Amino acid sequence: MTATTSPSERELLPRYRSLRRRRIFASLGTTLALCCAGLAAGVLLVILAYVVVQGARAINWNFLTQLPHPIGVPGGGVGNGILGTLIIIGLATAMAVPLGLLTGIYLALFGRGPIPEGLRFLSDVLSGVPSIAIGLFAYAVLVAPLKHFSAFSASFAFMMLMLPLLVRTSEQAIRSVPQTVREGALALGMSNFRATMYIVLPTAMPAIITALLLAIARVVGETAPLLFTAFGSQFWQANPNQPMAVLALQVFTYAISPYPEWQTQAWGGALLLILAVLILSLGARLMLRRATRDLEA
């Protein structure tokens, strides 16, 4: 058969060969990309599985609801740490949301000129500052002058961590609302303020809530700024003006302790933190799906 190759087929041969080479390269590239993706996901899954296996042993009702026991006394839990985490993050959210949202609105609506550009730059810088430096700042302005550790100073540090994320994402969310929707509101004779609050903001809300959930997820496991702000406590404490137990801090303390019981409890705490992040991320994804669906329709 090869002997009777027609001229036209012979002309086609080199092209065919290069096409085959391309196919091989393409499949190689795809395989490589798949392998990398698998590796990344695999590492994550191994970490997750390890934490689940190690942590599941520690988790029971007492672990979730009781105070830590002294060394040598079996049992005990991280109930005060869970409560402290909720209080500190709640306070941080209450401070960060109005500030971040209003700044985001300002940037989205009056986003040109040196002042908005400066704000954007500052917020980008703030998002890159190591959390321990932010904790140090909170210590310098809220702990040192008052001469005692407090949950509030930890909330303040968390607020600073959440703020840049909230500012930039709420700006983006508001910007992604089509200009025609805003103009439609203005063309009806609505004021700029009313058009923003009544029409634009609700349209952007799912995306903003997504950003908030991700911001909370970011600070849930944050430990460094807590070392010299919330400080930790062995007792039930709901007063934000006092040192307070925090879950992430308890994980840290227990993990570096030499006692096997505490180490087990550290894994339990870590599992709780991962579960919290998982739930927040899932919620964020759901909200985001809603947001994109609304805008596409």
Add this chain to the structure above:
Amino acid sequence: MTAAMAALAESVLAADDLSAYYGSNKAVGNVTIGFRRKAVTALIGPSGCGKTTMLRCLNRIHEVAFDAQVEGRVLLDGQDIYAAGIDPMSIRRRIGMVFQRPNPFPTLSILDNTLACAGRGVGRREKLEVAERALRSAALWDEVKDKLKTSPLRLSGGQQQRLCIARAVAAQPDVLLMDEPTASLDPIATAVIEELMSSLTEEFTIVAVTHNMQQAARVSDCTAFMLADETGVGRLIEVDETAKLFTKPSDRRTEDYITGRFG
């Protein structure tokens, strides 16, 4: 010129030596035109001739864009809407606008869309009456009366556009501006909107931008032809009764355009 000034004085809405800019870029130059009460005036012209910008100057929505500027006067019942101390919001309540793409408010129900800027501070029953009247005049009531509380995003494009018309009508303006209201619609939905435009002139003065000369010929009483000059500035070439402009245009360039020699 005196005849033109007299026409301006009679018009419910008129532009007097109106120019519009984006930054230093002049998009519309020195347009003087009057719009006849309770009639449809069509603005036609090729892409980029400034007809949409011109329309957007008439309800002061042009200035919403960054670095947009306006010179000249726009007279609403003889009063300059660009005069000092005039609130653009009060102008936009009297001059409604319908956009090229339907833009219902995505988070509000059909009912709340209709009432977005109407019937504030009145009772529930009255609100429903206002909404029904507006939706009826937009020929949408029968299609949505059973789903007033649902999202407008479930409606078809043509229905959404009629909802936007209802929304504008509910504010009881004097003038309705329409920026290519059928550009994103299929022929059937387009026919519905065109029919609607004719019936709306019983109450409103309509100024409509259109790309489509057949549409201008079908729906309008007067037609204005705009064209960008060699420096890219949109100019008004001529304005006349639609029947006359399409049969015996007085300007050579109008004739070239409507006979399809360019654009």
